[in-house]
Amino acid sequence: MNCIFENVTKNVFVLAVWDSSWNSYNNCYFIVEDHDVTVIDSGKLQHAKYIEEALHSIGKSVEDVSLFIATHGHEDHVQAATLFTNAKKFIHHNEKDMIEYSEPEQFHYELPDQGIFRDFECHLVGCHTPGSVIFYHIPSKVLFTGDFLCFFGDPLSADGLVSEGKELREAWLDYLKDGGVSKEHLPAFLEGLKSIQPFDSIAMCTGHGGVLAGDIKEFASELLKVGNEKRIQQ
Ligand SMILES: [Zn+2]
Numbered sequence: 001m002n003c004i005f006e007n008v009t010k011n012v013f014v015l016a017v018w019d020s021s022w023n024s025y026n027n028c029y030f031i032v033e034d035h036d037v038t039v040i041d042s043g044k045l046q047h048a049k050y051i052e053e054a055l056h057s058i059g060k061s062v063e064d065v066s067l068f069i070a071t072h073g074h075e076d077h078v079q080a081a082t083l084f085t086n087a088k089k090f091i092h093h094n095e096k097d098m099i100e101y102s103e104p105e106q107f108h109y110e111l112p113d114q115g116i117f118r119d120f121e122c123h124l125v126g127c128h129t130p131g132s133v134i135f136y137h138i139p140s141k142v143l144f145t146g147d148f149l150c151f152f153g154d155p156l157s158a159d160g161l162v163s164e165g166k167e168l169r170e171a172w173l174d175y176l177k178d179g180g181v182s183k184e185h186l187p188a189f190l191e192g193l194k195s196i197q198p199f200d201s202i203a204m205c206t207g208h209g210g211v212l213a214g215d216i217k218e219f220a221s222e223l224l225k226v227g228n229e230k231r232i233q234q
């Protein structure tokens with residue numbers, strides 16, 4: 001199996017595991033601070049050994065994970081959370097009825113709809129799933145969008161997993177122009193984009209595929225412009 005593990009910033013890491021059954025990379029993220037590790041999205045349980053190996057390669061183990069937060073409740077984002085036995089685990093309460101995770105009692109359903117949570121600003125986007133949340137990690141300026149805005153099934157940029165990803169940005173804009181986000185979902189999607197704009201993000205980490213480095217605010221503005229034009233046409 002193909003998996004890539006690399007830095008997004010000095011202490012933020014991405015693990016992208018190729019999932020041949022879905023024809024996509026599934027991503028999870030580690031933020032390493034002194035002795036503590038925060039994990040954002042866990043991947044599927046069948047990919048657990050890649051998480052263990054990735055943590056081991058930076059001198060950490062699953063026991064060092066003290067905080068786990070999930071962007072939403074799909075299996076590829078929460079299933080392997082059972083690995084982190086020492087972690088406090090959080091997911092939005094709107095995901096409570098999702099059926100794709102084991103041991104729902106391991107989670108605290110306490111993420112704010114909008115506001116500060118630990119070192120993050122959270123924003124409920126309510127698009128993709130009812131409890132999909134984006135996280136902006138204030139110290140590193142890295143944005144985590146889950147599957148609200150992701151590159152599911154898309155090839156990586158020619159410049160690598162973590163890159164400016166010009167072709168990925170353009171592909172998303174084209175997808176939106178071509179009606180990829182349905183009329184029904186477009187208003188919520190545009191609201192979600194607006195929530196990204198205030199952040200001075202230097203990287204955008206999504207649930208699947210390429211990690212965008214560089215100006216994210218501009219990318220969100222371009223998407224909003226195209227999305228708003230699309231909405232007017234509908
Ligand atoms: Zn999902």
Ligand SMILES: [Zn+2]
Nearest residue numbers: 074076147207
């Ligand atoms: Zn996903």
